[in-house]
Amino acid sequence: xxxxxxxxxxxxxxxxxxxxxxxxxxxxxxxxxxxxxxxxxxxxxxxxxxxxxxxxxxxxxxxxxxxxxxxxxxxxxxxxxxxxxxxxxxxxxxxxxxxxxxxxxxxxxxxxxxxxxxxxxxxxxxxxxxxxxxxxxxxxxxxxxxxxxxxxxxxxxxxxxxxxxxxxxxxxxxxxxxxxxxxxxxxxxxxxxxxxxxxxxxxxxxxxxxxxxxxxxxxxxxxxxxxxxxxxxxxxxxxxxxxxxxxxxxxxxxxxxxxxxxxxxxxxxxxxxxxxxxxxxxxxxxxxxxxxxxxxxxxxxxxxxxxxxxxxxxxxxxxxxxxxxxxxxxxxxxxxxxxxxxxxxxxxxxxxxxxxxxxxxxxxxxxxxxxxxxxxxxxxxxxxxxxxxxxxxxxxxxxxxxxxxxxxxxxxxxxxxxxx
Amino acid sequence: xxxxxxxxxxxxxxxxxxxxxxxxxxxxxxxxxxxxxxxxxxxxxxxxxxxxxxxxxxxxxxxxxxxxxxxxxxxxxxxxxxxxxxxxxxxxxxxxxxxxxxxxxxxxxxxxxxxxxxxxxxxxxxxxxxxxxxxxxxxxxxxxxxxxxxxxxxxxxxxxxxxxxxxxxxxxxxxxxxxxxxxxxxxxxxxxxxxxxxxxxxxxxxxxxxxxxxxxxxxxxxxxxxxxxxxxxxxxxxxxxxxxxxxxxxxxxxxxxxxxxxxxxxxxx
Numbered sequence: 001x002x003x004x005x006x007x008x009x010x011x012x013x014x015x016x017x018x019x020x021x022x023x024x025x026x027x028x029x030x031x032x033x034x035x036x037x038x039x040x041x042x043x044x045x046x047x048x049x050x051x052x053x054x055x056x057x058x059x060x061x062x063x064x065x066x067x068x069x070x071x072x073x074x075x076x077x078x079x080x081x082x083x084x085x086x087x088x089x090x091x092x093x094x095x096x097x098x099x100x101x102x103x104x105x106x107x108x109x110x111x112x113x114x115x116x117x118x119x120x121x122x123x124x125x126x127x128x129x130x131x132x133x134x135x136x137x138x139x140x141x142x143x144x145x146x147x148x149x150x151x152x153x154x155x156x157x158x159x160x161x162x163x164x165x166x167x168x169x170x171x172x173x174x175x176x177x178x179x180x181x182x183x184x185x186x187x188x189x190x191x192x193x194x195x196x197x198x199x200x201x202x203x204x205x206x207x208x209x210x211x212x213x214x215x216x217x218x219x220x221x222x223x224x225x226x227x228x229x230x231x232x233x234x235x236x237x238x239x240x241x242x243x244x245x246x247x248x249x250x251x252x253x254x255x256x257x258x259x260x261x262x263x264x265x266x267x268x269x270x271x272x273x274x275x276x277x278x279x280x281x282x283x284x285x286x287x288x289x290x291x292x293x294x295x296x297x298x299x300x301x302x303x304x305x306x307x308x309x310x311x312x313x314x315x316x317x318x319x320x321x322x323x324x325x326x327x328x329x330x331x332x333x334x335x336x337x338x339x340x341x342x343x344x345x346x347x348x349x350x351x352x353x354x355x356x357x358x359x360x361x362x363x364x365x366x367x368x369x370x371x372x373x374x375x376x377x378x379x380x381x382x383x384x385x386x387x388x389x390x391x392x393x394x395x396x397x398x399x400x401x402x403x404x405x406x407x408x409x410x411x412x413x414x415x416x417x418x419x420x
Numbered sequence: 421x422x423x424x425x426x427x428x429x430x431x432x433x434x435x436x437x438x439x440x441x442x443x444x445x446x447x448x449x450x451x452x453x454x455x456x457x458x459x460x461x462x463x464x465x466x467x468x469x470x471x472x473x474x475x476x477x478x479x480x481x482x483x484x485x486x487x488x489x490x491x492x493x494x495x496x497x498x499x500x501x502x503x504x505x506x507x508x509x510x511x512x513x514x515x516x517x518x519x520x521x522x523x524x525x526x527x528x529x530x531x532x533x534x535x536x537x538x539x540x541x542x543x544x545x546x547x548x549x550x551x552x553x554x555x556x557x558x559x560x561x562x563x564x565x566x567x568x569x570x571x572x573x574x575x576x577x578x579x580x581x582x583x584x585x586x587x588x589x590x591x592x593x594x595x596x597x598x599x600x601x602x603x604x605x606x607x608x609x610x611x612x613x614x615x616x617x618x619x620x621x622x623x624x625x626x627x628x629x630x631x632x633x634x635x636x637x638x639x640x641x642x643x644x645x646x647x648x649x650x651x652x653x654x655x656x657x658x659x660x661x662x663x664x665x666x667x668x669x670x671x672x673x674x675x676x677x678x679x680x681x682x683x684x685x686x687x688x689x
Binding site for chain 2: 020021022023026050053054056057058060061063086124136137138139
């Protein structure tokens with residue numbers, strides 16, 4: 001077999017030995033053609049006679065152009081195939097990626113720097129990893145967060161690296177053998193506080209998970225960070241419920257106030273509003289609450305678990321702040337929308353009352369450590385100071401996120417009495 | 421429904437045919453060409469329905485196409501075909517342990533063949549073997565007459581042929597080249613056991629047929645909508661993948677001469 005094209009030169013040549021087309025040769029031919037531009041020519045050297053029969057049909061199937069063949073002096077055949085214009089994927093294959101090692105570690109932040117996020121992402125690229133050559137013709141995916149500035153603050157990969165390095169084990173890393181029997185009133189108060197914490201952390205597990213499948217995979221670091229956040233919350237739920245029961249007591253009351261408040265978080269449909277209400281305001285307020293519980297903790301185990309939870313929550317607050325700050329810088333209308341979201345939520349929660357009574361009493365008893373009136377007065381003072389410091393810290397965080405003093409005051413005042 | 425609606429017939433050889441023609445109907449609508457379709461269970465009924473003028477266009481196999489051409493005295497209109505319909509070939513594949521080095525070695529051996537209405541798996545490979553001087557009376561034929569009426573569209577009889585070779589019921593077999601390379605590409609052929617022996621000359625496959633009385637406006641509108649499909653358009657691409665093409669191409673008649681000759685010789689036109 002021979003044809004006019006057979007004598008022309010090829011950009012790439014492969015040696016197929018005696019491999020039949022369906023016996024392994026395609027594993028050499030297909031990747032070689034993928035590296036060529038359309039019309040680029042591949043030479044295939046073969047001693048398998050069946051390839052002479054099969055290659056033309058395969059080219060027809062795959063819309064490559066079979067240019068012809070020639071017999072070489074050593075009796076092998078040299079076939080020439082031009083890559084078809086309707087074959088294979090378009091775009092450049094990723095190359096020359098240089099990832100630094102930092103004390104043996106390969107950081108996600110460096111990966112992100114090497115392969116930056118696009119400003120806009122195409123929902124038809126599906127679950128293709130960022131940088132992959134995407135074959136056209138794939139279906140549209142239901143991703144709705146397809147714009148970098150609405151999803152991904154620049155520091156997300158650093159936060160992910162930190163989150164991964166800071167994971168801990170609620171079974172092993174808490175000095176559970178330091179839990180000692182407490183006075184019944186204090187034990188019940190602690191059980192109530194842990195119930196409240198676990199309930200709120202359940203919402204912090206569920207709320208971000210609703211947004212995860214909406215994030216375009218081009219911004220995978222955001223999804224990865226949220227995955228660490230979900231894992232943190234799962235661990236917090238675990239550790240709080242363990243503490244509620246480790247002293248022999250148990251869980252307490254779930255109040256209607258808390259339930260209303262958390263439902264209004266779960267019903268949010270906007271990712272940035274959710275990040276703001278949950279992470280900046282809710283988890284931000286929780287930092288003060290956890291600090292309070294750690295400070296007045298009746299035993300080392302309680303202090304350690306609230307300390308660890310607080311460090312995790314601080315990371316979530318950091319991400320929420322970064323997200324909101326970045327989004328505010330790219331969207332002039334966002335201030336108004338966030339304030340409106342806070343007002344809507346406050347209106348929904350109108351009439352639900354103040355801090356849930358069971359929680360308030362328990363936080364008072366925790367700080368009092370004792371049921372005598374003098375101690376309880378001290379506990380009550382501590383609780384009042386907690387509310388004040390929560391408000392002050394919220395205002396600080398809001399200022400830091402870019403709100404004016406007046407906006408920060410208003411938003412903080414409107415924040416749910418449930419803390420989260 | 422207005423008179424301008426192009427009424428098309430296709431054979432439902434697979435459930436995907438519904439997906440294809442619903443998608444095509446939508447594409448034609450977007451092109452401003454009203455089109456509707458009817459599905460037939462076999463090509464014989466579709467050909468008769470076209471000849472009676474009850475449908476405007478029939479999406480025909482080569483066997484149906486040459487029959488329409490013949491029955492209209494060569495006057496039927498050909499509207500378009502797939503890129504994959506051009507230059508079809510059939511293969512004679514053999515078991516490596518059957519001792520078949522040349523076509524002449526087929527004599528006395530068992531040759532698995534596809535359905536009697538499959539152009540690529542039976543009609544043309546047997547015609548071309550005869551042309552090569554092989555006395556088919558001295559070959560033991562093992563026919564697989566599956567999905568009759570579908571003219572080989574399902575490919576089932578070709579897979580039956582390959583299975584017969586694989587498990588040793590036949591020494592050799594005839595299949596179309598697309599099934600042969602598709603099965604090889606997917607790694608489903610044991611190349612230690614089965615290899616290709618011979619390839620037939622080329623021939624063409626499916627065609628959109630119409631009667632010569634098809635109004636010019638419908639003829640032109642159909643072709644305008646058809647040739648507006650593009651492989652790099654994701655919505656078109658899905659339909660084109662299902663239908664097995666990357667481009668619609670202009671019709672040509674010379675690719676059916678061997679089939680006409682084969683059917684004439686067998687008095688089956």
